[in-house]
Amino acid sequence: MTTILVGVDPAAPAHEAIAFARALADAEGADLQHVSAHRGESAAQLLHQRAEATDARLVVLGSSHTGRLGRVIPGSTGERLLHGAPCAVAVVPRGHVDRPIDHIGVAYDASPEAEAALTHATELARHLGATLDLIGVANPDPYEDDDSARTVQVRLERALRTLPFDVDGTIVRLHGEPADALAIHSADLDLLVTGSRGYGPLRSVIVGAVSGRLMRTARCPVIVVPRAVAAPTP
Template sequence: MKALMLATDLSNRSDRAMRRAARLARQFSCPWFILHVVDEDQPQLRVELEQEQVRRYFNGQLDFLTELAGRAPEIWVEVGDPAKHIADCTRWADVDLLVAGSHRKNPLRDIFVGTTLERLLRSSHVPVLVVNREAERDYQAPLLALDCSHASAEAVRAAHQLGLLPKGGARALHAFDPLGGPMLMAAGAGVIPGDYSADERRRATEALDEFLLQEELGPVISQRLIEEGLPMTALRRVLEREPVDLLVMGTRGLTGLKRVLIGSVADAALRELDCDILAVPPPLPH
């Protein structure tokens, strides 16, 4: 990891992201940036007042932040449309990871769609680490979500290049639907007993093996988890029975109906799951 940026709105939720960003900066001995974007869609006097308050806050926290990370962050206080400006700033700073706090989860209604985080995930050109948990230690138990698509392979490669996967490899989860063949993350469940389910499991395993061989991902995979059921069900099941501190998944990349399905799964994971999530966009076309 050459450099990272923390995007913060200074809410209580963003404090966990700040501590994770500082831990990563210390772990990889890399430069780090802290970015706060003041929303331009408000009166100019309020914009200027917020800028001054934020700068004063960071000046007071600089020694603490430097101690956490082992090096001082570069503080950016900007004005603009938050999601768009954050994405622009990652380009200007030439970072390879953006760290952000989770959105506010509300069991009564979906408030993920349209949030700054949701818009950022759709526009970012670098992986986004969404932090849900306290940064008590370096990541030790990541889970890779694979759907045998090039997009999911690129997500694994990005996590590996960032140094976020253990040297001994990480677990890979592949979900299959007995009624529809191998799939990646959607929602819902259903278990089909008997020989048909066993045949589908074997086919899913063979498809995953061929995918790992073609994409040359074998060395970074320590264990394959082949789970029956639709994807979000498989994810929930694995997270309930095994320790996972980081979920790695692509955000998009397939076309047509499948693209809509995969996007809905990434949204569902970010909306519902409480582990940290590395959401990796597809690489930019050359």
């Protein structure tokens, strides 16, 4: 059985994060554990240690109480976990409405980090019975061949063909600056999954430029997946 951890601050309980974590745990048949730091303890360190001890699949956190309603904003604990957590980390927007997770998006650019995010998102879609958007972002500059619309389209089509038969996948090609385009599209999603930075320790979450900005602008819960961590078999 896999384990999902949810960080709970007694002084400012994150009901949105608990409800979101419970929905994932119920769908995956995972063991849901609430983790709360006592006075004088580092919540980030405690969550990190518990994640390692339980081989957790995911740590779920609520957004900072100072953030805008409906937007993800990691607090101090989230910021620390997003720079070295041993498993995927989810941040849930403040004021997020508890509803079925029917529509998942994954940021995909064919990098190893994106492949890890796609694996994680695919397993979630299978367990939840959700549709999966494979999202690529094309640079609007026609002189940038590597990021051309055609290149992005080919990558997405290849990824779509790798999905299992029981996952309903759709290609979504966006244009513009990746973090901005993904943040806007997130308003249509129940969950957005993205990979970590392309360097840093294996099996650790290290946010990069795009994932870091998404953690401050997305309009749905965001999961950042560590490098080289495969999702468990169903």
